[in-house]
Amino acid sequence: MLDWLKSENFLCDNSKDALSQVVLKVAPSTEITGFASVDLAGPADASFWLGDSVKSETNSNGYSSALLGSLRAGLLFVPAGLLAQMASPGADFAPSVGCVVPVEYPYHAMVRFLERFAGELAENCGDAPFVAESARVHASAVVEGRVGENAVVGPGCVVMRGATLGANCVLEANVTVYPNVVVGEGCVFQAGAVIGSRGFGFYEYEGVRRPVPHLAGVRIGRECSFGANMVVAAGFLSPTTIGDKCHFDSFVQVAHNCRLGNNIYMASQSGLAGSVTVEDDVELAGGAQVAGHLTLGKGCRIAAKAGVTKSIPAGRVVSGFPAEDIEVWRRSMVRLRQMGKK
Structure with missing residues (x-):
């Protein structure tokens, strides 16, 4: 799945929306089998973050930036504007997140992720009849x-x-x-x-x-x-x-x-x-x-x-x-x- 993130332009509406080729952080064992809101996402879940600053008291999706340190998502789409902050010394962004992916529009990226994996998620949905x-x-x-x-x-x-x-x-x-x-x-x-x-x-x-x-x-x-x-x-x-x-x-x-x-x-x-x-x-x-x-x-x-x-x-x-x-x-x-x- 992580190779797919790098090799395919899954946003694919036009070149302007191309996924950044820089995946800031990848845990070796990251495996995504589901999704959840950012405050509830676990190591196997994909989610997204809307705030444009790790220093702001409250980000635009209503979650305090203090939450970042406790996030446990396996895959997290974040605004590309956070790239400089995450790469700067001392900016330990979401240390427990498995994979951090900067994109221009995290909400759109999350929607496309769900659309791309809807079939696979459905197969994993629930036990046998x-x-x-x-x-x-x-x-x-x-x-x-x-x-x-x-x-x-x-x-x-x-x-x-x-x-x-x-x-x-x-x-x-x-x-x-x-x-x-x-x-x-x-x-x-x-x-x-x-x-x-x-x-x-x-x-x-x-x-x-x-x-x-x-x-x-x-x-x-x-x-x-x-x-x-x-x-x-x-x-x-x-x-x-x-x-x-x-x-x-x-x-x-x-x-x-x-x-x-x-x-x-x-x-x-x-x-x-x-x-x-x-x-x-x-x-x-x-x-x-x-x-x-x-x-x-x-x-x-x-x-x-x-x-x-x-x-x-x-x-x-x-x-x-x-x-x-x-x-x-x-x-x-x-x-x-x-x-x-x-």
């Missing part, structure tokens, strides 16, 4: 993953290679479970649910918007229920996660890289944009929508049709668009109606 003897699988279902004890897989369902269903799970008709999805015990999926599909993510490169591959899958806890035709999208470098005893109505959207705690309830047509964190015991009423990269604090409630544009503290109840404290919103509605009567 397995269906427990006590499981019931409809004759029209396609099962290439693993199905646990007493699970039920209904007509027209697809469980792809690398997917794992825990004991006592129930898939009603036409449920699709993508690779790298792990479902805990006792979960129920109503008809048409889709778990682990590619998220709605794009990035701009050379004036063109390009799709982001979402291969990190989904992790689901125990005793959750998923309504008809709802979707949980796969993560980019780390999986989308859902805790225990979460319940979702029909037509709910959970986007890529969301992190949900336990005991969460989402009513019909509510949705989370990418990378939203939802703490325990949160409730979203019908049609409520949450913008990306926000946090809903423990126990907060989002009223029907609310549009959340900023993080909500624990225990708050909000309504309206943009969402605000529900008592403030109610007073505002009263004033508006009074103005209309004059």
